[in-house]
Amino acid sequence: MKALIGHEAFTEAVRWGTRNVPTRPTVPSLACALVEASGDRLSVSCFDYETSSRISVAALVGEAGVALVPGRLLADIARALPAEDVEFTVDGGRVGLVCGDVRFHLPTMPVEDFPTPPAMPETVGTADATALSRAVAQTSVAAGRDDTLPVLTGVELALGERIGLAATDRYRMAVAEVDWHPADAKAPGAKALIPAKTLAALAKSLSSVGGDVTIAASTDEDGDVGLIGFSAGDRSTVSRVLDGRLPDLRALIALEYPTTLKVDTAALALAVRRVSLVGERNSRLRLFAEGDHLTVESGSHGGAADGSQTLGCEYGGELLRLAFNPLYVADALATVDTPTTVFAIDAEGIRVLLTGEDAEGGEVEFRQLLRTLRWEG
Numbered sequence: 001m002k003a004l005i006g007h008e009a010f011t012e013a014v015r016w017g018t019r020n021v022p023t024r025p026t027v028p029s030l031a032c033a034l035v036e037a038s039g040d041r042l043s044v045s046c047f048d049y050e051t052s053s054r055i056s057v058a059a060l061v062g063e064a065g066v067a068l069v070p071g072r073l074l075a076d077i078a079r080a081l082p083a084e085d086v087e088f089t090v091d092g093g094r095v096g097l098v099c100g101d102v103r104f105h106l107p108t109m110p111v112e113d114f115p116t117p118p119a120m121p122e123t124v125g126t127a128d129a130t131a132l133s134r135a136v137a138q139t140s141v142a143a144g145r146d147d148t149l150p151v152l153t154g155v156e157l158a159l160g161e162r163i164g165l166a167a168t169d170r171y172r173m174a175v176a177e178v179d180w181h182p183a184d185a186k187a188p189g190a191k192a193l194i195p196a197k198t199l200a201a202l203a204k205s206l207s208s209v210g211g212d213v214t215i216a217a218s219t220d221e222d223g224d225v226g227l228i229g230f231s232a233g234d235r236s237t238v239s240r241v242l243d244g245r246l247p248d249l250r251a252l253i254a255l256e257y258p259t260t261l262k263v264d265t266a267a268l269a270l271a272v273r274r275v276s277l278v279g280e281r282n283s284r285l286r287l288f289a290e291g292d293h294l295t296v297e298s299g300s301h302g303g304a305a306d307g308s309q310t311l312g313c314e315y316g317g318e319l320l321r322l323a324f325n326p327l328y329v330a331d332a333l334a335t336v337d338t339p340t341t342v343f344a345i346d347a348e349g350i351r352v353l354l355t356g357e358d359a360e361g362g363e364v365e366f367r368q369l370l371r372t373l374r375w376e377g
Helices: 007-017 071-080 129-140 196-207 249-253 265-276 326-335
Strands: 002-005 032-038 041-047 051-058 060-063 065-070 086-091 094-099 102-107 123-128 154-159 163-168 172-178 190-195 212-219 225-232 235-240 259-264 285-290 293-299 306-314 320-324 340-345 351-357 363-371
Touching: 002 007, 007 032, 007 041, 007 051, 007 071, 007 086, 032 060, 032 071, 065 071, 065 102, 071 102, 123 129, 129 154, 129 163, 129 172, 129 196, 129 212, 129 363, 154 196, 163 249, 172 249, 172 326, 190 196, 190 212, 190 225, 196 225, 196 235, 249 363, 259 265, 265 285, 265 293, 265 306, 265 326, 265 340, 320 326, 320 340, 326 363
Parallel strands: none
Antiparallel strands: 002 060, 002 086, 032 041, 032 065, 041 051, 051 235, 086 094, 094 102, 123 212, 154 163, 154 190, 163 172, 172 363, 212 225, 225 235, 259 306, 259 340, 285 293, 285 320, 293 306, 340 351, 351 363
């Protein structure tokens, strides 16, 4: 095997192709990346029995071949190479890398030890990669991180007339919608619960490619998805889905919210970061509004430290007091990409629906529901 690849193409191929290499593989071959050269392409892929990733880049192939190479070591080396073309060779069971005056030799494993990854399922439609990535970021932040409750660690992808995304960790919920182009009438109705970490990392990477992302899924008669795949350009990923389904979060969010408060997104995010510096473990972030002023507080009065900042806002009601987990507010604000953030509060002051408002005063198609905490201050 012998191939010559441009530095940038090689670095990106290794980065993407080793992205799912596990840190603690159950078998040694899963710690490796499969590198293949044929025609005028070089591909790098990995598979951990849950998710497979593959990328193909242009290369000058002098001799076709395939090699199974330690994935993380290859990724570390690729990041350290100088900005020159890379020659990739396999000879006598060892991989050779030559980049300018830098040379590496790596061991290989038998190619037959690498498990066969699942094939890309049937295409069900396409969506704008940037819009899908934004919606994934806005919802995945609300997914749980407790692996003992695997259903809550996923983002539900519903392929209807639009793509609906939803996630919850029981203490907050997030939903978003994205336009898409179904391949046929069978596509609407399918649902898949995808690990949030996998989907978030994938969406972020695909958004950098731009254009459309192709969505593929294998579904049964009930619309349940067994495998789901995403591809854009020369990159593709196929993932197994989590068992189970989330409750209908959209129905839970569709309540009445008689009280509304609007505030500048960037100013509030900065204020939350500032006052949270003095917050102790389990401290509450306190917001109280009256007239056109919103005060953000953290810490305990008379305690070790406290901090506050007052901002302008749009609010015409009586004195409003809200307390939140500061991390949840910071996470939510980080996903609002509009100038104004809207807090819609229910009559009991227990549930707060957070969304964005664009420069023309229109709401965006992203909503996150936060539960308030008992006021202390």
